[in-house]
Amino acid sequence: MATNDEKMIEEEKQEESAIQTEELASGVEVAEGNDDIDKLPNGDEIENGENDDGKKKKTIMKVPADAPWKDRMWEVFTTFWPLGFVAFGGPQAHVAILRDHLVVQRDWLDEEQFTELFAIGQGLPGPTSTQLVISTALARAGPLGGIMAFMLWNFPGLIILTVCGVLLDTFVADPENPPFWLIGLGPAAISLVFKAFYGFAIKLDALGVCLALFSCLTAILLDNNENISSSSSQWVFPSCLIIGAIITFIDSKRKNPWSDYGSPGKGWDSESDETMKRIGIPMWVGALIIVVWAAVMGVTTALTRRGTVNNVYLDHVPYWEHHLWRWTAYLGAVYKGVPGGLIAFIGLFGPGVILIFGIVPFWARLRHNQNFKALLKGLNSTAIGFVGAACVILWESAIRTSADAMVFSFAITLAVYFGVMAPPVVLAGGVLGAIFSEEALNLGQQPYCVAAGYAPL
Numbered sequence: 136m137a138t139n140d141e142k143m144i145e146e147e148k149q150e151e152s153a154i155q156t157e158e159l160a161s162g163v164e165v166a167e168g169n170d171d172i173d174k175l176p177n178g179d180e181i182e183n184g185e186n187d188d189g190k191k192k193k194t195i196m197k198v199p200a201d202a203p204w205k206d207r208m209w210e211v212f213t214t215f216w217p218l219g220f221v222a223f224g225g226p227q228a229h230v231a232i233l234r235d236h237l238v239v240q241r242d243w244l245d246e247e248q249f250t251e252l253f254a255i256g257q258g259l260p261g262p263t264s265t266q267l268v269i270s271t272a273l274a275r276a277g278p279l280g281g282i283m284a285f286m287l288w289n290f291p292g293l294i295i296l297t298v299c300g301v302l303l304d305t306f307v308a309d310p311e312n313p314p315f316w317l318i319g320l321g322p323a324a325i326s327l328v329f330k331a332f333y334g335f336a337i338k339l340d341a342l343g344v345c346l347a348l349f350s351c352l353t354a355i356l357l358d359n360n361e362n363i364s365s366s367s368s369q370w371v372f373p374s375c376l377i378i379g380a381i382i383t384f385i386d387s388k389r390k391n392p393w394s395d396y397g398s399p400g401k402g403w404d405s406e407s408d409e410t411m412k413r414i415g416i417p418m419w420v421g422a423l424i425i426v427v428w429a430a431v432m433g434v435t436t437a438l439t440r441r442g443t444v445n446n447v448y449l450d451h452v453p454y455w456e457h458h459l460w461r462w463t464a465y466l467g468a469v470y471k472g473v474p475g476g477l478i479a480f481i482g483l484f485g486p487g488v489i490l491i492f493g494i495v496p497f498w499a500r501l502r503h504n505q506n507f508k509a510l511l512k513g514l515n516s517t518a519i520g521f522v523g524a525a526c527v528i529l530w531e532s533a534i535r536t537s538a539d540a541m542v543f544s545f546a547i548t549l550a551v552y553f554g555v556m557a558p559p560v561v562l563a564g565g566v567l568g569a570i571f572s573e574e575a576l577n578l579g580q581q582p583y584c585v586a587a588g589y590a591p592l
Contacts, residue, residue: 204276207280207413208279210241210275211272211283212283212287214236214237215268215272215283215287216287218232218288219288219289221557221561222288228324228327228557229267230253230264230328230331231328231331232327233249233267234249234334236556237249243274243275244271248274250338250518250519251502252270252274252495252498253515253518254511254515254517255495255498255514257376257514257517257518258514258518259487259490261484261487261490261491262484265285265288265289265484265487265488266487266488266491268288269491269492270498271284272284273416273491273492274413274414276413277416278415281491285488289480289484293480296468297467297476297477297480301468301469315569315575316565316569318538318539318565318568319538319539319542319568319569320564320565322533322546323542323565323567323568325529325530326546326547326564328522328526329526329551330547330550332523335519336523341393341394342383342386342393342516343512343515344516346382346520347517349378349517349520350375350516350517350519350520350521350524351524352520352524353371353520353524354372354521354525354528355524357371376513376514376517376518378517379513379514379516380509380510380513380514380517381513382513383396383516384506384509384513386509387505387509396505396508411500416493418496418497421493421494421495424489424490424492425494428486428489466479534583535583536579536582538568538572538579539579540579542564542568542571545564545567546560
């Protein structure tokens with residue numbers, strides 16, 4: 136005969152079973168032992184929490200870092216497949232999108248690791264956002280993960296821009312006057328750059344703010360400055376990064392440093408070992424990649440400057456503005472059709488992409504070394520200043536009318552306060568810009584800043 140305790144236990148089990156049945160019927164399963172995690176029917180877990188400012192947030196919890204390789208590869212695919220189609224804006228906007236997806240939502244890496252990889256990308260020749268995509272995917276799923284992320288991130292733009300270059304005259308009668316449904320995309324996209332800069336800047340200490348301000352003012356000074364030759368200005372940005380790294384390195388050696396560089400360590404730990412295993416590229420292979428890259432670049436540079444080889448685009452890789460990278464597929468297609476687009480794309484992306492595969496293993500091994508951390512801290516702070524300069528420069532180029540300013544204000548409110556992700560923000564900005572356009576309501580089309588000489592596009 137069952138006792139009262141046994142009956143109570145049996146009743147509790149029946150109640151738990153009934154609750155689980157209701158949860159399954161509703162499509163949301165509460166993870167056992169954790170009321171803060173919901174599981175969606177497709178297997179994705181969403182963690183309910185709060186931001187630093189107390190606002191509610193949901194973090195997509197995909198597979199753990201030590202999951203089987205095929206699961207991590209699938210996660211890389213599902214992460215970057217949609218981003219290749221919806222990541223509007225230039226590299227700085229891309230950094231904001233990647234931060235939201237990889238740090239805030241999916242927790243692939245923490246803020247410090249993300250900003251370190253961002254700083255490395257800023258200090259290397261090549262497209263910063265693409266190098267950031269490759270390095271994060273490489274640290275997640277190894278070399279094949281990095282290659283797949285590169286393809287998913289860039290190939291949609293490559294295909295679309297190549298087709299546009301080949302069929303330009305067919306689809307666009309007047310390239311200088313874009314269709315009305317594209318007008319709002321620019322102001323909405325740059326709102327994401329402002330969001331990224333805010334997210335980076337609030338985490339800087341006093342020395343970091345000073346370095347960021349230094350690089351920001353330098354970049355603004357160089358923008359369209361006819362008094363500074365291009366041959367001189369092309370070295371200013373890497374010089375700023377080097378100066379920032381040297382300053383933080385010297386500061387770390389002081390008895391009472393201005394910044395916190397952590398406690399001294401051996402330079403590696405179990406976390407570094409696990410990251411190295413996931414990357415799958417030994418340091419000697421990374422060193423070999425860097426040596427081969429330097430040799431090839433040195434030869435092509437020497438041949439070009441001697442006049443032996445003409446129009447070798449590889450020679451100019453460190454000097455191109457980052458927002459022109461994927462645009463080169465369009466330019467190549469306009470000039471020589473599909474083959475021209477492919478050659479231009481490979482010629483300008485190839486060197487920087489190859490180099491990042493050689494650098495990331497060193498980052499994973501040395502990132503806990505105090506000297507290396509001090510150098511990275513200076514690189515990171517200086518790179519954040521460049522993002523701030525991009526905010527100023529992009530604002531000047533994209534905000535020409537009052538309607539543009541309204542679209543920007545609307546978009547940044549969605550992105551920062553309400554936490555709306557990048558694709559809906561840009562889409563909403565495009566819709567609002569189309570509504571305000573001359574073809575629709577014709578609202579806010581007057582110049583936004585007459586005193587500065589701005590004129591509507």
